[in-house]
Amino acid sequence: MNSSTHPISKDLVLVGGGHSHAIALRTLAMHPLPGVRITLISDPSDTPYSGMLPGHVAGFYAHEECHINLRSLCQAAQVTLICDRAIGLDLATNRVQCINHPAIAFDIVSIDIGSTPILPPAFPLSKHHVGAKPIPAFLEWWYHLCENVPSSLNLGIVGGGTGGVELALNMNHRLEEVLRHQERYQERSEQHFTIHLFHRGQQLLPNHNRWVQRHFQHLLRDRNIQLYLGETVEGIAEGAIFCASGLTVPCDETVWVTGAAAPRWIAQSGLTVDADGFILVNDALQSVSHSQVFAAGDIATMSHYSRPKAGVFAVRQGKPLVENLQNALRGRSLKPYRPQKNYLSLIGTGDDSAVASYGILGLHGRWLWTLKDQIDRAFMNRFTTLAETMTPDDAIHPSSPASPISMRCLGCGAKIGSSILERVLQRIRDELPNAKREDILLGLDDPDDAAVVQIPSGNVMVQTIDYFPALVSDPFLFGQISTNHSLSDVFAMGATPQSALAIATLPYATEPKQEETLYQLLSGAVKTLHQAQAVLIGGHTIEGETLAFGLACNGVARPDRLLRKNGLHPGQVLILTKPIGTGTLFAAEMRHKAKARWIDGAIASMISSNQHAATCFLHHGATACTDITGFGLLGHLVEMVKASRVAIALQLEAVPMLEGAQDCIQQGIFSSLYPQNLRASQWVANDSALRSHPLFPLLFDPQTSGGLLASVPSAQVDACLAALKAAGYCHSTAIGSVYPKQDGVEAVTIS
Template sequence: MLTNSLTPQVKHLVLIGGGHSHLFVLKQLGMKPVPGLAITLISRDIETPYSGSLPGTLSGFVSRDDMNIDLRPLAQFAKARLIRATVEDIDLEAKIIRLPDRPDIHFDILSLNIGSRPDASTILGADEFACPVKPIDEFLTRWESVLAEAVQRVSNQEDYAITVVGGGPASVELALAMQYRIHAECKLALESASPLKLSIISSSSEILARHSAKVRRAALDTLRRRNIKVELGHRVTRFQVDGVQTNLGGEHVSDATFYATGASLPDWPARCGIAMSDDGFIDTLPTLQSASHDFVFAAGDAATIRGASRPKSGVYAVRAGKPLADNLVRFATGKRLKPFNPQKHALALISLGDKTAIASREGLSLQGKSAWILKQRIDKAFVARFSQLPSMETKLYLTKGLMDIEAEAELRRHAMRCAGCGAKVGGGLLGEVLDDLHGAVGMEKKPIEDASIIPLRDGRALLQSIDQISAFIDDPWLFARIATNHCLSDIYAMGETPHSALAVVGLPLASQRIMKHTLADLMRGCKHELDANNCELLGGHTAENPQLQLGLTVNAFADANSSLAKHTLNQGDVLIITKPLGTGTLFAADMRSLSRNRWIESAIEQMLLSNKLAAQVLRKHSASACTDVTGFGLAGHLFEMLDPNRVEAELDLASLPALEGSLDLLSAGIHSSLQPSNLRVAKGINGHEKFGNDPRFQLLFDPQTSGGLLAALPEADAKDCLEDLIRAGHSAAIIGRVVKIGATDSSIILK
């Protein structure tokens, strides 16, 4: 949802849930943007499992990564804000979504694609003693522990019993896949008798009741051949620690119990006032609008369409995707909506766990490897459709002939500009301007510190720093929290405590309502972090700006000459960094829809970590010099420490802490737009030519946003300091040492 003032946002569409229908909505909005429409996706899960691949994952044929669709690249492609949260409270009258631990979300249009879950909530012991197949990520976590225990027991010729409750396709697939995997791990023949005892229990009189008699017979024959017990007409009345009880009075012993019974919906949509159908799902019109609120849409398992009730199956959620996307855009732009009439019959594919399957549609069916191959082809194509996205290129409008070919190529290569510290002016350019300024006005050139020190009376000093960055994530509240920590860092780098701050905000043009909500979210995020750092917000200034920006002027008071400086290193000092590197390349990739969500979440977790405790630990252990690592990268900021006294330092490349994914991206040649400027200091690194494109070498020049502190301290204190930093929650590392003071020139030696 990052935008500029040339495309003002005037309406807000919020998608709740990352189900199959919403995948189509996001893809379509990325391919055919609607200028002026802000989009937000709220989902409990960001790496969403594709349910069709679940049997293959259980059998061991499909990895968890390969069955997941990462919503982050898809949201970036659609220019949608992405929020990981569980929604349980919506004020439909005020059009507000209330989320825990963050500001409310205001919307104009709402779409729900929240899926369903097995309906066993009314059965005693369900939450405590049984595991539902959905949510799939929680089910897979439970399955991994069951698998390990089952393999151990069966390998030792000890009985292990698994019960699957439910009589639909999911139950059949689960039982067959589980048996295949456990037998394979124990090196047992598939149809051999073993200590593994698998049972399917269903209240229905038939297995696969919605399928043809031929399909039912084929499934039952397979289950019997593989010694999986099927008990029909048994309604489970109680789950317990060692199995289940049924309405017929019997007890079924089980070491692990799973259930894939009929679908149900969480209670919050009804509690919020959305009309529900007789079957307990959201009552929707053929246009996919709620029967009670025309600005609310619903699709997939969560919805029942009037006059077109269909089974709660992923295939129907997929079919609803494009009609939902079309009608959301039509509603947003004031056009007439089109009704959706879902097909009555769909191709059904039931995995049999061993690279065979049953394919059926209406009266026709096929069993064997060819059906499995077809299923795999369909499943892989679906995941690829939403994972392998078209490249996003930013055009550079430049008349040919204005520049030489090489300079023009360099500009075009970096036309997609980074934000955060990746948008800083390069250190070389800044240094040249400051040198010219000193000469022009006769200013004395002094080592530049992270904050200005203004002497006061009575041996005190006022420290002031200023910093400002553009939004690099499309969440004003989260961006403000990161930006605030970033701006406070200069004071912490000098070993002092922030006292107060003034804010400057740049807001993109939008409707007055959206600008108000953006500013409110931004300032709440800023205040949240200032309060956590005991720093008072005194006031500020706002202005329209092409990009969302936040900056702070930060004040601190200290005793004169007590602050840490950058350049006061001592020979033999050890160099410590308090946070891992890599935010520049990660967010450069994120702009291109190439970062994984878990990489970005890990980076954000580090960027939200204040340097307050790190500064206190470094002070405690007699740090001699300190700075923070931000836009100029580790190498650039280290040279700021080395240059004034011509210091020679040694760095151990292998010890550099790197954020997950950053080295992979650097190896792939994905760099922040500031990286080429930062690379100019490479000439001061001895033998830099031989390291070339080594990703850890490239990491030295990666610009950081809300990066860690880089400090020098006596070798005798280094080990204890590192242990204290780690205890304080920092992923700190010893990365080098000071070799020589007063060398011919400042330099870095790489190990």
């Protein structure tokens, strides 16, 4: 969307990455809404498709095959992705409250966060007792169990509905496969497991017909799954489950697949809810009490229709939901949606076959699994091939024009209005501790034209500046990344940050929308500055096509304590504190080729400050340091080599790399700066022999908010690495050694 043609005038916020929202995002990618900024708030960056989840548990599908990549989907739909969990809704000010972000403003909000199993008050979840939802936590538990199956396992499943029965059969299959695999490497396996399924009713699968109920009861018993009907679980203690009848069954691990529950904050927000706390919506999937709120999937209950909490309804609600969101944003009448009464259920049985249930009919066969697999893969394919199916016309000719602003002023006319700045800065001040800094003589609290800072006696001022376009859509997160990136030059010099001036370009938008963008952006920046014990003392903001941000950072240091690039000495060892690979990973994300967890890992690395790493280096006798950024590891290393007039022996296999970086490089995905960075290979003595090495290109990969590279005496290496890892830099590694330079020989040798 070109924001200069259609400036942002409304905010649509989607809370949760459920099936309905995934379908809505796909539709919005194909048919953008001019002038509407869309934000998705989702804790995980990928969302599981419930239809394939039991097959994934059984080992039939890989993680990526049954998870929708929300990062890629949001990128295609030009949607801001905020990886956080909503914990509240302020309907008076129209804001979504999150755990780690400032509140997110909206004009229209849609909620699709699913549900969680109903747990008795006496059963807090633990590493041995989990709910089937939220799914990411359940899968983490399941992966760990499959990798560490004890010699004797009793696994309890509480809940005999469709979810519990399907999980029991598919878990049974996977555990059998794990034990068979182990037996291949052992003469005799003494491992065994038993699955116990508890259901308070007298019949399994209460939402299905009698044939399906009886058939699954036989299947469970044929697989030696212990079935306990008419049993209400009342307690868990000392590896056993206690039922109301007095029955006690040994269970080492327990999964709860009971009735659905809603989070408390939904009812606490003031929304009208049903008896179970779910949002009550009308036929248009709109809250019956608040017109600005929509809901779909398990979290919603339609006031005129009684339907079970099933994924099929969430999928069917996707299309009418997005149509009514579009209508609400355009001021049009909403359209009613009537859910079907009967629906086909295809339930996997964990053995490459499935049961079909429709009304009073039921069938079982391998061909039904083939049909289910085809349907599920076709559904997922709608998202994985989205980038290829989009046409230029979808983006160039949106279906409903907004009020365009034909020309935006340049020069000082492009500045953000003073009233916006005043309101944002006041909000920022209100959230920070009111501590007066004696070394900041004039700052944000003063109306003067420039800031004035005091340099402590005997110190020097270290200054640096960075500025670049947003590489993530979340402005709060981008503020943190860019601030860490900017501060790293100060840390690399061995200085302590003192203050910073910000420069920001905000997308064209109405005044309230620009205020929210600037507030989120500066909140992220100030949070990071505050952690570094530095302060924001001023800045400059303008309008532009896309979001961009940077900082001019000031630090202070003792002249005799500065770390410079010319400080390498023979006999020292090079230590790198962070893995490399952000350039290729984000280039892959732009092409929809990156897995969501790869980008999650890169972001976690980028928001990690280098401050404590610099302190560790100073304490362990470092004499040279640099931060790894745009020129790549080898480019910045060559700067140190040239300044110090030494030679380096670099161990390529020792260089830490982000997950997925090697995969992206091997696909031929490079950052646009890579070709220029590759020129540094002339400093590599054995360059020609390494050209075919799969890891060699990563040495030239440009980094954003990369780690520190420093030289320490060889006697200090072990202690320095231990201190770095204790400080949280778990990827810190010794990657090379410093030698005297020989005339006529290139400075870097890579082994």
